[in-house]
Amino acid sequence: LSKIGVLTSGGDAPGMNPCIRAVVRTAIYHKLGVVGVKQGYQGLIDNDMYEMTTRSVSNILDFGGTILKTARCADFRTDEGMEIAYRNLKAKGIDALVVIGGDGTFTGALRFSKKYPDIAVIGVPGTIDNDLGGTDYTLGFDTATNTVVEALDKIRDTADAHDRLFFIEVMGRDSGCIALRAGISAGAEAIMLPEKETAITELVESLKAGEHNKKSSSIVIVAEGDKHGGAYDVAQIVKEQIKIYDVKVTILGHLQRGGSPSAFDRILGSRLGFAAVNALIAGETQKMVGLRGNSVALTSLEEALKVHEFKLEDDLMQMMEILSI
Ligand code: ATP
Numbered sequence: 001l002s003k004i005g006v007l008t009s010g011g012d013a014p015g016m017n018p019c020i021r022a023v024v025r026t027a028i029y030h031k032l033g034v035v036g037v038k039q040g041y042q043g044l045i046d047n048d049m050y051e052m053t054t055r056s057v058s059n060i061l062d063f064g065g066t067i068l069k070t071a072r073c074a075d076f077r078t079d080e081g082m083e084i085a086y087r088n089l090k091a092k093g094i095d096a097l098v099v100i101g102g103d104g105t106f107t108g109a110l111r112f113s114k115k116y117p118d119i120a121v122i123g124v125p126g127t128i129d130n131d132l133g134g135t136d137y138t139l140g141f142d143t144a145t146n147t148v149v150e151a152l153d154k155i156r157d158t159a160d161a162h163d164r165l166f167f168i169e170v171m172g173r174d175s176g177c178i179a180l181r182a183g184i185s186a187g188a189e190a191i192m193l194p195e196k197e198t199a200i201t202e203l204v205e206s207l208k209a210g211e212h213n214k215k216s217s218s219i220v221i222v223a224e225g226d227k228h229g230g231a232y233d234v235a236q237i238v239k240e241q242i243k244i245y246d247v248k249v250t251i252l253g254h255l256q257r258g259g260s261p262s263a264f265d266r267i268l269g270s271r272l273g274f275a276a277v278n279a280l281i282a283g284e285t286q287k288m289v290g291l292r293g294n295s296v297a298l299t300s301l302e303e304a305l306k307v308h309e310f311k312l313e314d315d316l317m318q319m320m321e322i323l324s325i
Contacts, residue, residue: 001120001280003033005049005094008066009040009073009101009108012257013126013140015265016066016100021057022273023098028054030281035094039069040101041076041108044085049092062260064143070101076108079115086116096120096285098276100139102127103305106288110301113286120285122276123301128257130177130311134299135290139272142264144171144256145181151252152186152219159217165207165245167238169222169231171256178256179223180312180320189218189324192234194225195312200234204241211244213325218245271296 006023008016020036027034036052037043050056060067075081089097097119099109106123113121125132128144148170159166168188172178176193183191189210192198203220210218220238222231235249261269268291275289275296288304290297 001032001096003035003092003094004096004098004277004280005035005037005044005089006068006098007037007040007043007100008068008070008126009099009105010070011102011127012065012070013128013138014064014143014257014259014261015139015269016126017060017063018261018266018269019100019124019126019139019273020066020068021060022270023277024052024057025054026274026277030277032277033093035092036068039071039073040105041073041085042071044088045073045075045081047088049088061266064258064260082112082115085112086119089119094119096122096280098122098124098273098280100124100126102129102138103132106132106301106305110286110305117285120280121301122279122284123288123304124272124276125288125290125304128171128178129173129175131173131175132288132290132304133306134288134297134304135292136311137268137291139265139269140257140261141177142268143259143262145178145185146262147256147259148178148182148252149185151255152182152188155250156186156217156219159219159248163216163245165218165220165242165247167220167222167231167235167247167249169224169249169251171252172223172225174225175311176223176225177311179221180316183221184316184320184323186219187324188221188320189215190220191320192220192222192226192228193312194223194227196317197227200228200237200241204238207238207242208244209325
């Protein structure tokens with residue numbers, strides 16, 4: 001092992017910068033070269049890379065996004081694209097990659113590494129969705145959840161002032177992790193998750209019961225992967241069956257992806273970046289570094305891609321219905 005390339009790919013997530021910083025400084029500490037690859041896999045193909053120093057990553061712990069930029073790169077899906085990437089890596093003397101991203105990023109890394117096994121690859125789970133196997137948390141999930149909670153608190157103020165019913169759509173793709181945790185944190189009256197279908201009739205009944213119990217506002221969180229469509233669709237159906245509140249819809253959208261990483265994500269990013277370099281030094285490849293039970297754990301990329309663990313804790317699921325009565 002002599003030189004590591006580091007890249008961020010797919011959707012950006014807060015915590016990527018602390019992770020890049022940890023990769024760069026751990027590599028340099030061990031007298032390894034480290035090259036920053038711009039725009040994910042696109043930078044490998046376009047040869048858009050630069051040698052990084054300890055100072056390249058100064059004062060970035062608190063930045064959201066990623067200093068290396070990220071991209072969705074169609075060319076890397078082709079054999080020709082991969083070959084160009086391989087040649088560019090070889091020409092720079094890079095013999096290992098740390099890829100920070102989600103499942104698409106890992107799928108690409110695994111394919112590439114099977115084709116060119118002389119380039120070792122270690123993945124770091126970077127996505128706000130928390131939808132990868134082999135890790136309890138992915139980078140950015142905690143920050144995104146906090147961002148949603150902050151928004152919900154603000155919406156509660158205005159909802160309460162006007163006796164309103166709000167439907168709030170939150171991100172997470174097919175995962176309800178952000179929805180569940182943010183909903184419990186902000187006392188949502190109902191949380192609609194992709195993992196557990198909510199019957200509209202039951203939702204309407206519980207909203208009516210809330211009104212009967214003198215609730216002055218109600219917040220229903222709709223995870224973007226919910227089977228009913230989106231928050232507008234759910235609001236439309238409910239509106240026809242309930243006349244008690246003035247109904248409003250808010251789609252939180254991309255603000256959930258931005259912002260300064262939380263302390264949790266800064267620590268997780270640092271920990272996983274550090275672990276990724278140590279794994280490469282130990283001769284590992286085609287693995288993902290993750291956090292399981294508050295310890296760093298290695299999982300094969302295949303396993304990380306296969307196991308979409310059900311990460312909604314049983315007690316949280318029970319609580320969401322009981323604590324909002
Ligand atoms: P997020 O979950 O935040 O969207 P992601 O890593 O899943 O992140 P994708 O856009 O799915 O995001 O994947 C990132 C990049 O990985 C793609 O733009 C592409 O360059 C590469 N990639 C994805 N799938 C493959 C594949 N089957 N073969 C080669 N490369 C791939």
